[in-house]
Amino acid sequence: MNATAITTDAPIKKRLFWTWDHSTEWALNRPGIQTIGASNSYGRTPETFVDDYTNLLKWCGQHNINAVVVWGLLRDSHGGVESVRKLSDIANENDVKLLCGVGLNAYGGVYYEGDSPNSLTKHLTAHPDLYGLDADGKKMIFDFGLGGSSITHHACPSRIENQQFAAESLRWLFETIPGLGGVQIEAGDTGVCLCEHCKARRQHPSSSLSWEDMGLMYPIAVDAIRSVSPDAFIVCETYSNPEKRDDSEKALGFGEGRPMWSDECLDKFPDGVYVQWTGDNFVKPSSSLKWTDGGTIKDNRRHHIMRTHHATYWSGIRGAVAFDWLEDMVQQSIAHGMDCTSIFGEVSPFNTGAELNYLALENYGSANNPTADMNIFIRDVAVPLLGGEDAARDYLRYARMWADREKLPDALKHIYSYCGKLPSEAARRWTWLANSLASSVYD
Numbered sequence: 044m045n046a047t048a049i050t051t052d053a054p055i056k057k058r059l060f061w062t063w064d065h066s067t068e069w070a071l072n073r074p075g076i077q078t079i080g081a082s083n084s085y086g087r088t089p090e091t092f093v094d095d096y097t098n099l100l101k102w103c104g105q106h107n108i109n110a111v112v113v114w115g116l117l118r119d120s121h122g123g124v125e126s127v128r129k130l131s132d133i134a135n136e137n138d139v140k141l142l143c144g145v146g147l148n149a150y151g152g153v154y155y156e157g158d159s160p161n162s163l164t165k166h167l168t169a170h171p172d173l174y175g176l177d178a179d180g181k182k183m184i185f186d187f188g189l190g191g192s193s194i195t196h197h198a199c200p201s202r203i204e205n206q207q208f209a210a211e212s213l214r215w216l217f218e219t220i221p222g223l224g225g226v227q228i229e230a231g232d233t234g235v236c237l238c239e240h241c242k243a244r245r246q247h248p249s250s251s252l253s254w255e256d257m258g259l260m261y262p263i264a265v266d267a268i269r270s271v272s273p274d275a276f277i278v279c280e281t282y283s284n285p286e287k288r289d290d291s292e293k294a295l296g297f298g299e300g301r302p303m304w305s306d307e308c309l310d311k312f313p314d315g316v317y318v319q320w321t322g323d324n325f326v327k328p329s330s331s332l333k334w335t336d337g338g339t340i341k342d343n344r345r346h347h348i349m350r351t352h353h354a355t356y357w358s359g360i361r362g363a364v365a366f367d368w369l370e371d372m373v374q375q376s377i378a379h380g381m382d383c384t385s386i387f388g389e390v391s392p393f394n395t396g397a398e399l400n401y402l403a404l405e406n407y408g409s410a411n412n413p414t415a416d417m418n419i420f421i422r423d424v425a426v427p428l429l430g431g432e433d434a435a436r437d438y439l440r441y442a443r444m445w446a447d448r449e450k451l452p453d454a455l456k457h458i459y460s461y462c463g464k465l466p467s468e469a470a471r472r473w474t475w476l477a478n479s480l481a482s483s484v485y486d
Contacts, residue, residue: 054377055408055415057109057317059142059278060099060388060401061227061350064115067389069102070094079356080189082150085120092121096130096141099388104137106405110276111388112227114144119157124219131222140224140276143216147260148175148205149185149195149231153212156192161212166205167196175199175236185233195233200256201240209260210267217271225276227319228264230256232282232297247304250294252282254301258308265313278317278348281309284325285347285379286338298324300332312345317383319348323358326351327371340380348383349376354400355387362390363479364442366403366420373407373415384408395472396442396479399425430469434461442476451484 065083068076073094075086085092096113103111111134116127127143134141145153152163159165167174175183175197183197198205217223235241235253245255261279268275286300295302298321312318325334340347351372352358353365373384384404392398402424407415411423425435441454458480461473 052413053408053410054413055373055382055384057346057348057383058107058404059110059112059348059350059383059385060103060108061112061385062099062114062387062389064092064113064118064121066356067095067099067113069096069098069391071391071393078361080193081114081187082193082195083189084192085115085118085156087121089120089122089126093126093129097133098391100130100134100137100139100141102392102401103139103388106401107409108139108388108401108405110140110142110224110278112142112144112278112385114150115155116141116143117154117157117159119159123154123157123159127220128222131220131224134224135222141222142225142227142276142278143223145213145216145226145228145264146195147209147228147230147264148198148200148236148256149233150229151195152209153216161215163198163208163212164196166208167198170204173198173202173205175234175241176238177234178237183234183236187233195231197231197234197236199236199238199241200230200260201236201238201244206260206263210263213264213267214271217268217275221272223272223275225272225278226264226268227278227280228261229280229282230260247302248294250296252297254281254283254305254308257281258311261312261316265316276317277313277315278319279312280319282321284322284332284334284338285320285340286325286332286334297321300338309342314344315346317346317348318342319350319385320381321351322349322372322375323351323353326375327368328359330371334375334379338379342380346383347381348385349373349381350385353386354396355389360445362394362397363445364396364399364439364476366399366425367417367439369400369403370407370415370417370420373404377408377415395475398472399428428469429472430461430465434465434469434473437461438473438476441480445480445483448484451480455481455484 065077073091154161187193232252235249283301288300324332354363390397406420412419429435458477462470
């Protein structure tokens with residue numbers, strides 16, 4: 044399928060993929076992939092790491108995915124700086140921004156894992172007095188409990204030494220890899236430091252995340268990056284939906300909206316950055332929280348990204364069909380003042396569910412489909428891939444039958460009939476759906 048040019052008239056200007064290195068599988072039939080996790084160890088070879096992201100970046104260049112975030116980008120175990128230089132070249136050749144996921148107070152810093160002075164973990168273990176402290180005064184080391192080395196070490200953001208370390212390591216990153224497109228920076232969502240300095244500095248409640256820590260750390264980080272790479276693509280994570288909540292004294296958690304006072308922190312985010320929001324609780328299939336006009340972004344100084352966890356291990360089934368839910372995500376994004384969208388891009392498009400989701404991300408909000416209408420996507424994109432309009436609508440209907448074991452046997456008969464009468468590529472896509480549903484029956 045040929046890429047469709049995105050014009051300035053389209054409501055969605057940029058599209059991103061979000062990935063962890065250890066869970067990204069675009070080079071197939073190689074050992075070591077992980078289907079769940081954050082901060083896990085890396086289980087594939089350095090060659091496979093480069094192959095995975097080479098395939099991913101080239102596909103993105105063909106399909107108007109403008110940037111790819113990689114958490115765990117710099118590790119000794121998959122080639123460190125040299126591997127990232129190779130991928131930066133490939134990204135630039137395909138007009139895609141390669142973004143390094145950087146935790147400023149957690150998630151490993153610039154150099155996620157290895158013997159580097161720019162590793163946040165190494166920095167903290169060498170200077171244990173710079174750790175963040177929990178309510179009991181103990182060093183903050185969070186374990187995701189997902190296997191491997193799924194642990195993140197927390198720095199105290201109030202300590203000037205940690206602020207300087209973040210700035211110096213970011214300057215090193217862009218000086219050492221000048222072809223790097225940018226970063227996604229995060230202040231951390233697995234707990235906040237509760238030392239006396241941090242408690243005295245914060246004027247508002249915090250939960251597992253702190254808006255005030257973002258307002259403190261993001262300007263420091265952005266200034267350091269722009270001192271080396273003025274045009275870097277910089278994403279600043281909020282972990283929140285922009286819907287303001289009246290219970291302003293409550294410590295709001297991941298995806299719960301944001302407190303009324305958060306604008307004072309958001310105003311500290313530098314001009315020109317891409318502010319990232321998460322909408323899982325406000326869009327289908329959850330829609331557990333109400334999104335009102337009060338959640339509309341009115342900000343001409345920055346870009347705004349809506350991200351969801353659709354079709355991932357965090358929300359449903361990894362690689363499942365979700366293009367109907369993505370319709371709601373993009374429509375809500377446009378309606379509430381966001382001009383960019385992002386989803387997970389870890390699964391190869393050989394997986395038809397992932398392929399359809401990725402193509403929907405490309406299509407929704409583009410010049411060809413500015414209202415993000417699923418009917419237009421089905422007509423223009425899904426129909427040629429799945430064997431006709433009736434087939435495309437059947438595909439979505441059957442994909443939603445995953446948990447309906449009583450109806451699945453009859454549904455599979457119809458699905459297998461499609462496999463036998465369609466051209467090979469359409470039949471392959473139907474075979475993927477059949478096998479996915481059949482695995483539920485035999486679970």
